[in-house]
Each structure stands twice: as structure tokens, then as C-alpha cells.
Amino acid sequence: DLRDPIHTLSYLHFTYEEWDWMNAPQPQFRDYCRWMKRSILRRNPIMFGIFLRYMDYEDYDHIVPAIGIRYKTENEFDPEDVIIYYDLYKKKVFEGILNENKMGSTREFTRAKKYAGNAWIPLDIDYGIAITGILDENQVTLPVRLSVSAWNEPNPAFHEDPIEMDGTVSVQFDYWQHLYSASLFIP
DSSP states (O other): OTTOHHHHHHHTTEEEEEOOTTTSOSSOHHHHHHHHHHHHHTTOOEEEEEBOTTOOOSSOSEEEEEEEEEOSOSSSOOTTOEEEEEOSSSSSEEEEEOSTTTTEEOHHHHHHOSOTTOOBEESSSOOEEEEEEEOOTTSOOOOEEEEESOSOOOOGGGTOOOOOOOEEEEEOOOOOOOOOSSGGGOO
């Protein structure tokens, strides 16, 4: 998507809510974490940008999906909230404590961190998108599942070559059984 997830989401007819990074006051970390928590509690998965130690993009290095959260309070920022996400490099669920000292960082400070494998949410300006549904004006969309032959893909940041994957798309049709007492009642 050439680092343009909005284009991809629009092309795929997803509905979404983008974090308002242009108008949110800086530093955005706490408000952003509260926005992520509210979105996940509404059952909307989040795509969010993170810094990685071995990369150096200015805004974010990698986009990862958040799929859950452990929390005590529903509507407030809590520095003990735990975000549950995938890094898309390993077949593993990761957890991060959403506070400035544990998971927040600046670009410069990320380079100095000891643990290169961790994800760091930018402290000042954050980027995220909540997937809220499917654009379906005619109410004709059916549940679809895509299964692929591998859980991972090559990492272009490491100049790895693309690979072919087999994909299977399953479409679930609703099945309606109508019972009529006589043939004259059949439409």
C-alpha cells in the first residue's frame, strides 16, 4: 500500500476511524492510548504505528494489529493497561504495558533502548486506525474467511524476497428453509 493504509482500507471497502493525529495536542501518547482502549472495547481492532530499534523512519517503522486489552477502568488512561498485539514477524501474541516508561518512546530514545525486539509507541505524534466494519450500502456483503498457506511473510526491511502463498477463500451463505402448508402458498 506504499505506506498508505487509508488507500488500502478504502479500496477494500472497510469502514474505519482514524486517530486525529493532526489536531490532537502533543504529546499524544496518553490520549492515543485511551482512544485505542475505547476502540478495542467496541470490538474494533486497531492498526497502530510503532518504532523499532533497528529501523529509522521518522513517523513510525511498522504497522501492527492490536486485538485486545486488559484494563481496570473503561474510559480513562491507566498506565497499567496492557495492550495485546501481534508484531507480524513471529507467530506469537505480544503484550505491552501502556505507559510512557514501558512502551512509549521518541525516535532518538528508541535507538538507545536495549531490547531491539520491543515495539515502542511514539510519545509525541501517533498514528492509528480502528477498523469499524465493511462499507455495504446494499446490505449484500457475506461473511468471508481467507486462509493462507503460511502464517508469516518475508520482511522487506531485511531485503527478503517475496514468496508465493496459496490462499483459500470461503464464503458463508445464509441458508433459509421455508415451510409451506400447501403449494398455493409458495411465492
